Each structure stands twice: as C-alpha cells, then as structure tokens.
Amino acid sequence: xxxxxxxxxxxxEIADAVEELPGVDWVEVVAENxxxxxxxxxxxxxxxxxxxxxxxGVSLGLGGADRPDPERLAALAAKAQALGAPLVxxxxxxxxxxxxxxATPGLEAGHLLPVPRTRDALDVLxxxxxxxxxxxxxxxxxxxxxxxxxxxxxxxxxxxFLAELVERTGVRLLIDVANLHTNHRNRGEDPVRALAxxxxxxxxxxxVAGGIERDGVWHDTHxxxxxxxxxxxxxxxxxxxxxxxxxxxxxxxxxxxxELAAELSAIRTxxxxxxxxxxxxxxxxxxxxxxxxxAALRAGRALAGGDPLLIGAGAxxxxxxxxxxxxxRPLPAPVPVPESPEPVGDGVRxxxxxxxxxxxxxxxxxxxxxxxxxxxxxxxxxxxxAAKRASVVAxxxxxxxxxxxxxxxxxxxxxxxxxPMPGSYRRDALDFVEGLLLAGRPELRELTRWWQERTxxxxxxxxxRVARAARHVFLGR
Numbered sequence: 403x404x405x406x407x408x409x410x411x412x413x414x415e416i417a418d419a420v421e422e423l424p425g426v427d428w429v430e431v432v433a434e435n436x437x438x439x440x441x442x443x444x445x446x447x448x449x450x451x452x453x454x455x456x457x458x459g460v461s462l463g464l465g466g467a468d469r470p471d472p473e474r475l476a477a478l479a480a481k482a483q484a485l486g487a488p489l490v491x492x493x494x495x496x497x498x499x500x501x502x503x504x505a506t507p508g509l510e511a512g513h514l515l516p517v518p519r520t521r522d523a524l525d526v527l528x529x530x531x532x533x534x535x536x537x538x539x540x541x542x543x544x545x546x547x548x549x550x551x552x553x554x555x556x557x558x559x560x561x562x563f564l565a566e567l568v569e570r571t572g573v574r575l576l577i578d579v580a581n582l583h584t585n586h587r588n589r590g591e592d593p594v595r596a597l598a599x600x601x602x603x604x605x606x607x608x609x610v611a612g613g614i615e616r617d618g619v620w621h622d623t624h625x626x627x628x629x630x631x632x633x634x635x636x637x638x639x640x641x642x643x644x645x646x647x648x649x650x651x652x653x654x655x656x657x658x659x660x661e662l663a664a665e666l667s668a669i670r671t672x673x674x675x676x677x678x679x680x681x682x683x684x685x686x687x688x689x690x691x692x693x694x695x696x697a698a699l700r701a702g703r704a705l706a707g708g709d710p711l712l713i714g715a716g717a718x719x720x721x722x723x724x725x726x727x728x729x730x731r732p733l734p735a736p737v738p739v740p741e742s743p744e745p746v747g748d749g750v751r752x753x754x755x756x757x758x759x760x761x762x763x764x765x766x767x768x769x770x771x772x773x774x775x776x777x778x779x780x781x782x783x784x785x786x787x788a789a790k791r792a793s794v795v796a797x798x799x800x801x802x803x804x805x806x807x808x809x810x811x812x813x814x815x816x817x818x819x820x821x822p823m824p825g826s827y828r829r830d831a832l833d834f835v836e837g838l839l840l841a842g843r844p845e846l847r848e849l850t851r852w853w854q855e856r857t858x859x860x861x862x863x864x865x866x867r868v869a870r871a872a873r874h875v876f877l878g879r
Contacts, residue, residue: 404488406454406607406647408670410662413652417444419659425666426453430649433457433490438480445485455485456607459492464530464544465517466496467503467755475537482540489541489606491576492534494527494567499758503751509762510823512794513787518553518757519563522750524570529746531571543574543606548584548613548622550783554774560591561599568604575600578609579635580622580651587620588779593635597642607647610636610669617782625654628665633672640676648673654793766822788818791830799831805848806838813838832856 407427412420420429421444429448436442436457441449449455459478462470482490495514500506517523535542546564558566560582564575577600582593610633612626628650639645650665763769765784771777792814796803803810817834824830835853843849 404454404606404646406456406649408666408673409454409607409647409649410666411458411649411651411653412445412448412455413656414442414444416652416656416659416662417442419656419662420444421447423659423663423666425670428454428456428647428649430456430458430491430651431485433459433478433481434461436481436485438477438484441484449486454488456487457481457485457490459490460514461497462492462534463495463497464492464534465494465523465527466498466530467526467751467758468498468501470530470533470537472537475534479538482538487540489543489574490538491543491545491606493545493547494564495547496758499755499762501755503748504755504759506756506759506763507822509759509766510825511762511766511787512791512823512827514547515758515762515765516547516549516551516553518754519556519558519560520553521557523754524558524563524566525746526751526754528567528570531567531573535571535573541574541606543576545576545578545609546581548578548581548588550588550619550621550786551776551779552589559595559599560585561596564596565599565601568601573604574606575604576607576609577605577639577645578611579639580609580611580613580628580632582635583629583632584613584620584622587615594638597635597639602639602643605639605643605645607649608636608639608645609649609651610665611651617785619779619782621786623654624651627657627661628668633668636669636672637676640673641679644677645673763822766818768819788815791818791823791827794827795831795834798827799852801852802831802835805845805852806843828856 408425409428409430410420410423410426412429412431414435420426429445431445436445445455457478462474462478464470478490478492481487493514494517496511496517497514498508498510501508517527531542531544544567546560567573568575577597579593582591582596585591586593610628611622611624612628612632613620613622613624614626615621636648648669650662650669652662757772760769760772761775761780764771764775764780765787771780792811795814796810806813814834817837821833821837824833832853835849838849839846839853
C-alpha cells in the first residue's frame, strides 16, 4: 500500500496556497473537476515536484441499484492514468435513482446519500465494486459517508457493513473521521465501535474535515474548522493503526493559508502523539480522546501564529524548518481478493432501486416520505439538497446572483421545490432561467441575454417559448 503522508484537498480557489503550504506530502483532487487531457497548471506543477495526486470521484454511485456506468468508469480510469495516481477513491453512496430498472423517472440527488445497511444492499454494492475494480487501472478505495438520517430496518452496523464489504471484494477503505463524528451526532452511532469493527489493514488513507450544527443536526460542510472531537476520533484511529495517509478537506469558505497550515499541523501532531502512545491509545475515554484533539489544535494555532518556542521545536511555517518526519512503520499486508460469487439477480436490484427511488423522490420532488423514515430529518435533508444546488449554480453561473441580487437564492429555492435536479448543474441553471423568463421577471433582458449566450441551438417546448420571448425583446416583434 502506498505511504502518502499528510495531504490536503486541492481546489482551484486555494491552488496557490496549496503549492506554498509547508509539509504537504500529497493532494487529492475531485475527479469530476479535472480533464484527463488538460490538467490545471497548478496540478501539473505539483506533479513535476513529485507530489502524489489522487483522484477522488463523487458521481459513480456504487451504492445505487444500477450497475456502474461504463463511461463514468472509463473517465475515472483515464484521470487516474493522466495523474499517475497510485489509487482512486469513491464513496459508499447512491447519487441517482429511478430509470428503466424501476420504470420510474430518473432522478439525480446532486449529493451523496446513504445506502441501507441490509444484506440486499450489500450484495448490490459488492457486485458494483467488483465491476469498478475490473475497469480501473489502479486499486480502488471507498469512503464511508456522513448522513442526516437512517434507513429503517437496517441489519448491520457501519463497521460490520464495511468489514464485510472488504472481506467480499478486497477493496481498500478511505475512512473519513469527520463522517464518523457526523453519524455519531446525527444517528447516535459510536465511532469507537465502528473503528473496532473495521479491518484496519484495509485503510488506504483518512479524511479530516469540519462542519457545523444547524437545524438540530450536524452538517458535514467541509467549510468550517476541524473540531476537537474529529481530531479525537483521528487519535483513536491512529492509536489502532498507522494510517498510510491523512488528508484535510476544505470545499468552501476557504480561510487564509495560515489557518490551513495550522489545521495541517494539528493533524500531524494528533497522528504523531497517537503513534507514540501506541495501541494503548485505543479505547481511550471520550474526554481523553478529545483532550488529544484539543492539544493538537492549540499547537497548530500557535504554529500559525508564529510561536517561537514551538517553531524552534522543529515545526515549520513559511520560511521555517520542515517538521520532523513521522516515524516509519511497516505497511499492513494486502487484503486478499476473494473469488467472484454468483451475480446479483435483477429482482434484488429492483427492490433496492424502488426503495432508493421512493426516498430520492421524497427528497427532491416533494412526494410523501416512505414509511419508517424520520420525516423531520428528511425535511432537513431536502432543504440541504436544494441549498447545495443553489450554491453550486451560483458558483458555476456567477452572473445569475449578479443579475438577481438578493432574490437569487429565494427564487432558486422556490424553483428547486418543484423541479428535481436534471442531469447536470449546467442544465439546472438553464432550466432555472427558463422558468424565470416564462414568469416574466423584471430582469427579462439580462436573463434572456444570459440564456441565449449559453444555448447552442434553438430548443423546443418551453425553451422554444423562451426563444420567442427573446426575439420579442431584442427585435421588437
């Protein structure tokens, strides 16, 4: 297994900072945000320096009822080869539902949604993982996700679900300790129990990220500082096994590079401290685990502030000395890959597909919640999905918030309540503007110009009426 070290998620907004941050051994990039034939200059420079780059996929939906899309798999494989990556990663989640398998409309979540921890769902996931493994040129590792709600009738704990997945497929694990914290807060699941049940020899690397409490639930935002309890869970994990890599994720509200450096230092300190304590660190009481995280955060913040005592101890900020290398340990033995079992029958896939389609329809199309779910939690998730759509559309089409001003977000959320997400965020933005034009918004001229500049051909149906409205505005007929 590849020894990665301490890394950070590469994002365009912090590309310059990532290149300059001290002690970054590797980076991870969202696979869907890069093209195999045209890598961003920053990533090319990092690769030229010998920095490992790992593509992290978000759209395969390996936990969905359908078999993996060959085109998506081919694209992920091409990016792994273009980046010279030692492995690729994805999520244990479903991201779409419906379609021919269930004879229902296809729906996109635009988000990672939890897979039911049942035997049927595990059978489908395992077969999908084996299909993906056969299509990828490097090993695959899968990430546990955060969730705001639980499926009714689950048969396995998170740790047992992951352990059986590894046993049956030989897949590696990407353990997100922030997601373990989220599931502890939202679903009452014990992260220590999950770690105790995991096959730690299968861990490829670890994610660390921040979040915030809102609407009575914990949201894994990747837009806030890493809290003490997350570092405490990292300490628990590192006391049990030497993780080959640990990575800081940040996807929004990017802080100054000094704050990123402080969080990286806190991660490094947490891992080093847990390693020194060794196996005895496993099973620490919660207060002790959180104490490790608190001490690491204090040390990291002091480093970012330039504390001369701590810098003299070997830590590095801009212009300082490199932090000491973490002690080397033998890597875990490879996980044996079992023989392929019998294929999963279409009846099993259809049962999973119907359940996932019903849930996703409740979340994005306003249909009644399926029986057994916490309707309040589904309401929180539904609002979160719509808010995420609004944020992504605002980012890929920044002209729309400029045109609409403070009305952009309320108008988009009203649109999202009745319009499920189409196949892409670009199409989402176009559909949103079409609706505004047909509603006769006062910003008709600016919205029409925006819409026309982004459509390649004269559309039919609703869009055709928009085109006629545009001709009336611009040509006076």
